[in-house]
Amino acid sequence: MEVGTGKVHRVAGPVVQATGLKSHMYDLVLVGEEGLMSEVIGISGDKHVIQVYEDTAGVKPGEPVKETGAPLVAQLGPGILTSIYDGIQRPLPQLIEASGNFISRGLFVDGIDHKKKWEFTPVVKKGDKVEPGQTIGTVQEQLLIKHKIMMPPDKRGTIKEIHSGNFTVEDTICVLEDGTELPMIQYWPVRKARPSRIKQAPTIPLRTGQRVIDGFFSLAKGGTAAIPGGFGTGKTVMQQTLSKWSDVDIVVYVGCGERGNEMADLLHEFPELVDPRTDRPLMERSIVFANTSNMPVAAREASIYTGITTAEYYRDMGYDVMLTADSTSRWAEAMRELSSRLEEMPGEEGYPAYLGARLADFYERSGRVTTLEGTEGSISIVGAVSPPGGDFTEPVTQNTLRITKVFWALDSKLTQRRHFPSINWLDSYSLYDLALEPWFMENVSPDWNKNKRRAMEILQENAELEEIVMLVGSDALPEDQQLTLEVARMIINFWLAQSAFHPVDTFCPYKKQFDLLKAILEFRDRAFDALARGVPTDVILGTPSKDALAKVRLVEDYEPELARVAAQMESEFKTMS
């Protein structure tokens, strides 16, 4: 397409109107003398409406608007891992080199290094027929991550030439019979989902090492979860914890309109944190998008799309990817801000009417799939939601809950009590529950689901009893109910509570989760036996082994300790009278 130039007509904040353009919707254009990166988001009469990814101070009517003839694309190829990007995939460290500690305007930096050479090893040969998405070679991108160089999703043909050796991402590594020259790099429009063959059923859990999640409200590989909560209830800590410990190959962390210091924290921690499964720094398998709250809103709006596009690219290689978005509410607000500058008809609470559709499109890009090539890959999405006033009836939370299958409801009452994770065990749910049960029975214990249900019932009963306690005090309850209160307290404090900052307890393997809960339930059974034998409740509740049980979770090699506590418990209950 021939690219032309138009003129700025009007500037109001991040939205610019221009005349004389032929660009299509979502095409990238460069605004003003400085060539600010921008995107066409509306066309009306002879005017194009453009959102600018950078600050527009100083831009005047009459300045040029250059067309590029293409939409906003992500650059996909070796070198994405370990990167830290802004919302439009500009690497932040390179921006420091270009403009110093503060982000200035009009800078264009490639998403991946176009000069660096990678060793490309072909896996197909001359004469082979290749299909869309098929791997034609590999690059060792990180020590443990092999990067598959795949046919673009819209190309097939017969190999005429294929090279091996050291190449930049732009060098031609393969020529097809029809003359098409293929470099390693692919450009993909971020607003368009990359295709896959079939979506598979969510039957494998995503192990997070968090007891309240794995044990009660588990996420499936390829699944979607929403984590709404008022400020300070633990969304960010949970997303960072999940990024650290989940059993996925690749982590995409999208910091969308949140804090600079939080991103600094993550950027310092990920390179240092050694992944226990691989013994390598977590950063080697991570991609971070950091478009903080004070960075331009239009780039914030784009960050979710660039993030999910890179996630899809690694999924297509057959990897399990987790994308966490903190926070989708800031994304929705960016949409609202831009929509109101466009003077669109506002929907609920000023959000655009298409809010629900956009959220759905985003979460739809998750899933465990059979890739074009026939391998299996997945994207699991965890989206934080920041409801105003912590009120879950607001539009972003409601629209999100309509789509996501897991709901981790953060509860500020728990936060105030410093119970972390502050996930409310009565309100939360996972719709993957039933689909995942067989996996747990087979791989952890046949009793997994039974114990989980028993624990849930105790907590349910506890909630009812607490209401009574609020009216009459706990001493007025019958003895068996007092025991139930205590057992519930044990489940809550010894099992559901889990500090993300404790060196050991931050991650809890399935077996340990199961054993700890089992021990608490055993205590319960022994306690009720003793009660039936006529032992008074205060004697039962004073059992020293009960308090010893509280600390087992903090021990790395917990099994001997748990066995010791269990033996102690057994003998204490035997001699109790």
Place this chain on the structure above:
Amino acid sequence: MTKEYKTINEIKGPLLFVEKTEPVGFSELVEIRTEKGEVKRGQVLDTSNEVVVVQVFEGTGGLGKESSVKFTGDVIKMPLSPDIIGRVLSGSGQPKDGGPPIVPDVEREIAGAAINPAAREKPRAFIQTGISTIDGTNTLVRGQKLPIFSGAGLPHNDVALQIARQAKALGEAESFAVVFCAMGITNEEAQHFMADFERTGALERAVIFLNLADDPAVERLLTPRLGLTTAEYLAFDLDMHVLVIYTDMTNYCEAMRQMGAAREEVPGRRGYPGYMYTDLAIQYERAGIITGKKGSITQFPILTMPGDDITHPIPDLSGYITEGQLIVSRELHRKGIYPPIDIRPSLSRLMNSGIGAGHTREDHRAVSDQLYAYYAEGCDLRGLVAIVGKEALSERDRLVLEFADAFEQKFVNQGRDEDRSIFDTLDIGWNLLQALPETMLTRIDDHLIKKYHPRYRKKE
């Protein structure tokens, strides 16, 4: 070179609509001259070939169709030099202390570009404020933004002043430079601050911006930007550790709402503009530390919650941006406790990086968690006691209830000039925990109990 226009077509509230101009840049600084020769400043909010919309900072009073408008071709800048330290300026940056204008070494755009997140250093240097509810349970670190959420008539200003007086890094003698921005506070409140700054000599290392209640509301939109631009200069050019106190953020947000209404924007929640989150973030995010720079910016915004309602958009959006919040409680204030900081809804998110071995003491986290847990539980029990009486409580519950009372009296309560070291604070915590049986200390590792519990320490 720059033309003057007499083509004002409409004046509405703080806005001017100017026609038939040459192309004017977005955000440009505008000078408006009244017929009487008075000069006011404004900024371009919307620019097109047909009309330019200008917001006037000093109010549109005295302006008419005959007033002339000059577009400067430049954005608003703050003149800066080391001489600015010790000065008192107006809310729009003009000298207010009778001193000469600032002769600038540099001029900086006040809009403030975003710090590249990859250039940020992780804040982790503990700041001792001498206040137990902060140091012990909501620890502040250098480079943090920690607002005080308060209500009308509560002693938030005293708390802010005490922090400004006492704040220091452990083992460093140097105190903080203070940038103080007043937005729409009363003359009396401003005097209170000024008197304290003078009494303690803080004025010598402070820069003061005063926009008082009777100053134009639109000017308030400039004040924090000027203050933060100054703070960045002090921190990143002059290597100083800067504490920025601004009060009252609620007045700033009201000014923003007023502007939004004047522009007939689609309002967001409760009439505040939809971009309020982004606007507040642009101010609050100007806190932090930059890799390779010696200085730092720590922010203490103060805001009064309308109707003491923490879900009101102003505290709510602030809480979503800042790194925690200190809540000043009316209930504690009524009980005569100072500082009346309710630790339950308070939070410092950067606490973890600034405490523990090497920063404060290894038992800090555990002690803090344990204090929190029983104080919160004790407060809940008060509700129950009001209904069923103390007698209906179990022995354990009674202990927890008594703990909560003692906690307020001994840990929370302290003098306005009492400067507690962090070690004193932690020991006060341990002494309170001593009243509980050791088995109840479920949040503290055994080895810490053995090392710090007063029972074992006495034996040593």
